[in-house]
Amino acid sequence: MAPRDGSQERTGTPDTVEKGLATINTLRIGVKAFVEKDGEKRKAEILSIQSRKGEPNYYVHYEEFNKRLDEWVPASRLDLTQEVEWPQPEGPAKKTQKSTAPAPKSATAPKTTAGQKRPRTSTTAAPSRKNSETPELSATSGNAAKAVRPPLVGGKENRPGSDGSISVIAPEITTDTPKGEDSELDLVDIQDAAAAAKASNPNQQVPYSREEEIEKLRTGGSMTQNQTEISRVRNLNRIQIGKFEMEPWYFSPYPSAFASADTVYICEFCLSYYASLQTFTRHRAKCTLLHPPGNEIYRDNTISFFEIDGRRQRRWCRNLCLLSKLFLDHKTLYYDVDPFLFYCMTTRDEHGCHLVGYFSKEKESAEGYNVACILTLPQYQRKGYGKLLIAFSYELSKREGKLGSPEKPLSDLGLLGYRAYWADAIVDLLYDHDKNSKEGKTNGEISVEDIGALLAMTTNDVLHTLQTLNMLRYSKGQHVIVLTESVIEGKEKQRAKEKAKGISRRRIEPERLMWKPPVFTASSRTWNW
């Protein structure tokens, strides 16, 4: 947890920020104040103010925390003994941004921001957060600093935190997926490029104008980076689905009347939504669906996968998108679901096939993505389902004979989930390869592209993973892949555990997949989307 003074330091903007003491009555939207969160005080921006039972409530976004932790707080949690930062007035706000973004192309950024400022309802005004966040970029160095830890012996299995829920983001990818036009990669160049990219990243923040982005979304992709779409106050209080209840993480365009409902009930099978228990009960009395409305393409002892065409099952897929938008920040529902296929993972019991998670996939991805959005529902997170979903997406790519990569950018959970899968898959492959070559079965060498081809991963993703695992090294004048002790230890532990328990990890078994890549005619793609 970042200490209070740390965050203060970090957010000290280069431009003079107007500070001062505030009272309850002078607080307004855009003010940054210190708010108590889990026993400590964090700086947070007020995004909305609402009166509940005569008491004002504040919707706050904690700096450096993901938006899913945004929440309504009563005035008592605001620390008004400390100075607050007043929001920049409209005009100068743009100036601030220009000056803080050291990018040469940043001239486009303020324009877009201006265009995005749109009238909102009085209670849900969320001024562009970019203004406040731009300064942080130049100041932080947390990643690199923490990363340079000397290697220690021992360690647990190298799985990053959560392998559960994943949310993936946004349409454009310019530097990613090099399709081998330059297979000679300089390790050092990558580092330099990364550093350069880091330095210039304020450019990338707003790579498209709103209009350009909409045009791009029309032909492909499922994610947005548009701030007006992303930085919205969460609209639903609570949802009920299946045997579970949970708080949504983000805004989703369910009917606006639902915002006032205490709980929104969602039918577990058809994913229809109801603002009252009475209507939901009535619906349940009539609904006969017991599984996702599509063809089952994979089945093992615990899970099934269903393939659903967005065009044929429009209502269901819309319902699914509305639901998943509650947990995916950058997902956009601007356009309809027609150009996507939805692969839904379910578990079975006597009640039916319960949706655990899904990923969507463009029928034809110009960028070569094999996943658009991917989500494990919160009630099933941290149970290893996310990794299965990812594994399944790569299994489909293998069947298609293509290399795949998820749509970028990833969310925090998405990144962790993918890194965990990639690491696992690559280490598994290398471990076996190494073992076989020691037994003289194969030649010991393997190239980065071979690994990619075997796992249906793009070269860049393989490189990325090898580097994060610290496995790509330079010895005796040439590059080698190192099976580090921590990696081996982790793998052996894992395998021993499997042996002892007599069950293997849940994995996708290719022979159970009954699937041929669907083909869509050019005319159906051109005219029916």
Added chain:
Amino acid sequence: MTRAQTAALGSQRFRQRKLSTKSGLAIVREEDLEAIDDEAQRNVPHVESGVEKVEEKEHHLQAALSASQAAAIGGKSATFYIPTPDAVQSQIEYEKLYPLKYSQPTSYLRFSSTVEDCVGCPYDMDEEDDAFLKSMNKKRNASTQCSELQFEEVMNCFEETAQAKQPFAAVDSPPVLSYDEIESSIDDYLDDHARQFAKDIYEHWKARRLEAANKQLITGLKFETGADTDDADPYVCFRRREVRQIRKTRGRDAHSAEKLKKLRKELEEARELFAMIKQREIWKKEQLAVDKTLFDQRDNLISVKQNLPDQYKEGDEDLLITQKQKKKALDITQRLPSGQLQLPRRSDGRSAEADLLLLSDWLAEREREMSLAIEQRIKQHQQWNEGYVDLTKAPLTPPLETGTGSTFRTATTEYLPTPPASISSEHSGDGGIDFGTIWERRPAMD
């Protein structure tokens, strides 16, 4: 990455060869690795993570990343989870709400029904409806109770009829439909049993519609309305992807226009070729008919001469001539199949004058006979058709009833599958006319 580190990396560039992704790399164990340049190795290169920059800086993600980083380079660290709002067990009566039992088929499921197919009546009654239904049922005796499903069906009928009759109710706010207006469509929705409740429920429905400013009672999603406010409205979703015409470039247009023009031209040429072939065959047929007429007339001349003693007396010349003519005529008929068409010629120059005179007379007479025959045929035809009305769309033979005599009406046939040719449309027109005349002539020919 700090500046110092970046600089350090830069200095190593001389020593490190480029990494080729195509060439095989040896897999080694860490303990087999000797003399690692620690300075180089410890710098874990930072690659683009794919997370949006602003979010990459988030506290919890950084904590999780560095935890896994530490694990990767051998450090001990607990698995770190990014905190997320928790999902909890619901207090809902699950067994009651999800009563249906699922039995798994042995083969993989194949399913194509839509949500609409599976949810039954789309109207779901709410608390207000429930209260009304209860009070309504109280007033009724046990045999005429309205079930919840029947109530919903009636409400759905009202809603859908209103939607069909006032599709823009949300915009122009017309008055709520009267019962009479709805009644006509009740048959489509309701069975006899549900019908008896319609009138009672109507009042309830009307009250609710009035309350909701005559908007739909089921709150649906907000779709695009075409208004300018759509774009800014966060609740508007699932827009259609408009048909891509804007993307059409002028070059592509010209290209496809060129292609179409060429295709049209080629088809036109083929059609013309056929029209010309048809014309040739028509002319052949006409010629054949003329030849036959000539032959018949000569034949007649001979027989007449034989019958008239004075003519006969005048000499053998005529006979000789006719014999010769006959021969010629026969020659023609024999030649015909070979396709070589020749007009019959007079062989003798000497008798040509007399012959000509006679011929013209005979021709005139023959003409009369012919028209007589035609008129007879017409009469015959009319007789056949007496008492019948021709209702066939395209009678096999064109009706000749109107023809009063020898004036032939040329029928123009318009059987053109393609639009009239842009080039040389006259040709095709001619062909059509000829076709018609042939048909009209046929009775006279045999």
